Amino acid sequence: MSEGDANLRARLVAAGVDLVLREGQSAVSLREIARRAGVSHGAPRRYFPTHVDLLSAIAREGFADLTARVQNTLRDVDPDPRTQLTALARTYLNFAAAHRGMFELMFRHDLLNSGRLRLRETSLPLFAVLADLVTQVRQPGDAPAPVLAGALWANLHGIAQLWAWGSLPLATGATDDDALLRATLDAHLGPAPHRPPEDTCHCCTTSAN
Amino acid sequence: MSEGDANLRARLVAAGVDLVLREGQSAVSLREIARRAGVSHGAPRRYFPTHVDLLSAIAREGFADLTARVQNTLRDVDPDPRTQLTALARTYLNFAAAHRGMFELMFRHDLLNSGRLRLRETSLPLFAVLADLVTQVRQPGDAPAPVLAGALWANLHGIAQLWAWGSLPLATGATDDDALLRATLDAHLGPAPHRPPEDTCHCCTTSAN
């Protein structure tokens, strides 16, 4: 049994991940994934009763990937929580921009809430990292930590969404993507003490795996 | 020519709007819309060359509806810009929660960026209202108005998204939906001067049309 024909299950997920990264969400049909995995269109059914189940597994991989990227980034960066939050945010936005199809798939609500897999819970570790950092930078007088973390996450997510389809530059005229992020962080966490010489996040310039 | 069989074009859009409001995004197939409009599956093609074109027209209706709701709300509310912004935000979130299928349809990026209709531009008037209010409440030291408006809109949109699929309560434990909104407004616009006795927005409790 060579490396290539391992678990068909894993091969299907891998083919799906590759497909959604390369061609976008609309390309991830059950039959196309089966084709790329070199099996008949009925084969996936043995492991994923439904198309949605397969998509959920693919999206799970996306969450794992994003979480790993975030953790890698945080490891390479000054441990100051505010700096870490900035790095986390940049990683999140870079991921959304670089892997739009996967990002869309990950947050499809029909995947998040269906099946026994509970895809939504897969996103919790990632959110926990953010919540932990927020707790550290929270100042007295701010909103309760969970609310603050939720609001910040929502803001991040909204930026990712809105600027993914190009609405923000069109509506705001701001071509500087980073300005929005800085404004968001300043708004929720208070003005940055000073701007560390942090240059661009390179998490998504390396290969996907 | 009776009232009922006016422009087939308008009837198709109306049937689509009704369908997406009632059954959600996945129900809005070309053939089902045609069925509800009482015509054959080929008929829509005369007015909408492509399924996406029809969906865009439906989403346009959604933007018009939301914009009208916002304007109605603003008319009924104290003209203080901060109060108006709060009302706008509540209307936006209520709309997203009450008409989830339509909201999803409106922000499908494949609709926003395709076709000659330029659906994205349909959202500009709505954003302009927000931008105008933001300009009025902006204080010296805040981010430039376009950036501030963009960040606030992104935050609103993110809240709508995240809590539509129930992730926020699960992740934050905050069951109070309004806390998140207040925190967001306070973060971007500074703490509210005092809390006006504004009760719940009723924009979505009346009939859709």
Add this chain to the structure above:
DNA sequence: GCGGGGAGTAGACAGCGTCTACGGCTCGCT
């Protein structure tokens, strides 16, 4: 050596979006 069961195949089915050939109806022109 042989039976049984898991794994993948292959075909059917309904539904989808798109395309095309076709009827019928209503106009305006001669």
Add this chain to the structure above:
DNA sequence: AGCGAGCCGTAGACGCTGTCTACTCCCCGC
């Protein structure tokens, strides 16, 4: 008044999709 043209909607075909089911094959344990 009669006729040709053009618009509007119908109807069927095509290839694609996800799902379901009958079947084959091969490996493993008895």
